[in-house]
Structures are given as structure tokens and as C-alpha cells.
Amino acid sequence: MKINGNIRLSIIQLHKKKCGKKKIGKIIYDMYGLRISLRTIRNIVDKYKTTGEIVKDLSKTKRKAKFGDEEEHKNFIDEQMKRTRDMSSEVLSRKILQTFNINYSASRVRHLRRRLGWLCTTPKYCQMIRDTNKEKRMQWCQDMVRSNETFDVS
Numbered sequence: 001m002k003i004n005g006n007i008r009l010s011i012i013q014l015h016k017k018k019c020g021k022k023k024i025g026k027i028i029y030d031m032y033g034l035r036i037s038l039r040t041i042r043n044i045v046d047k048y049k050t051t052g053e054i055v056k057d058l059s060k061t062k063r064k065a066k067f068g069d070e071e072e073h074k075n076f077i078d079e080q081m082k083r084t085r086d087m088s089s090e091v092l093s094r095k096i097l098q099t100f101n102i103n104y105s106a107s108r109v110r111h112l113r114r115r116l117g118w119l120c121t122t123p124k125y126c127q128m129i130r131d132t133n134k135e136k137r138m139q140w141c142q143d144m145v146r147s148n149e150t151f152d153v154s
Helices: 005-016 021-032 038-051 070-083 089-100 106-116 131-146
Strands: none
Touching (some): 070 089, 070 106
């Protein structure tokens, strides 16, 4: 479980009340049912002491949205996969480049396909049957159906 802002705030408040790390851990477990290591508590308190932040300010992150409107791209991928189920990620990547003028890597396309629920599977193994044996097997099955065979062991 990820330690959310409320839990972090509780840890800082307990630290300000001069509670020890073990006691903070017990109180957090009683309040939230979450076991937190002493090291994690120490890290949260130390970060608060150095930066004054309880929760990381996401507005300061350097990562920008790389692909713009990704929902539209997901819908495009989904539509293409519905049309042609065996389309490779490389071909799909080129189609996205042609349509949206955005360069998605093949691995990014595979990631998005998995998120959309498209799975890459191989056929299950099945032993090959010769044509002469297929005819004999079919005849045997038809005979069993005609005789109402239930294959009971008793």
C-alpha cells in the first residue's frame, strides 16, 4: 500500500508531539491498519525537516505530457486492432505517426494495447492428426454418438 498524504501528515503531527518512531508506527497501525517500518517513518520525518514538504509537490516535476491527447491515441489503437487483430506494434506505430504526427515507439504501442485489454497469445499446442486418422476418428465419434455412449466406468 502506498503511503498517502493523510498518513504522512499524521506521522508529522505525531513527531511534532514528540512521539518516538516506534510509538508512531503503533499509532499509524491502529489508525490505518498499515504497518510502516521505522526507516520509512524516519525518512518521512527527515524529508519534512529538510524540505518542509509533507507530500511531494507534483507541480515541480519536470516531466511534461509527451504525447498530448493520449485518450484519442488509445481510441485509434483500439479501432485499428478491432479492424485487424494481427497488426504488429511497428505497423501500428507507423500508422499513429502518419495520422497524428507523433512518434510512438513499438514498446509504447504494446504497452497501450495491453492497457486496452489486447493480449498477444500463441496457439495452444495440439498434436497433428493425419488425414486418414481424421476420417477414422470422425467415424468412431459418430458411432459413439449413435450408440448413446456415456463412457461411464461403472
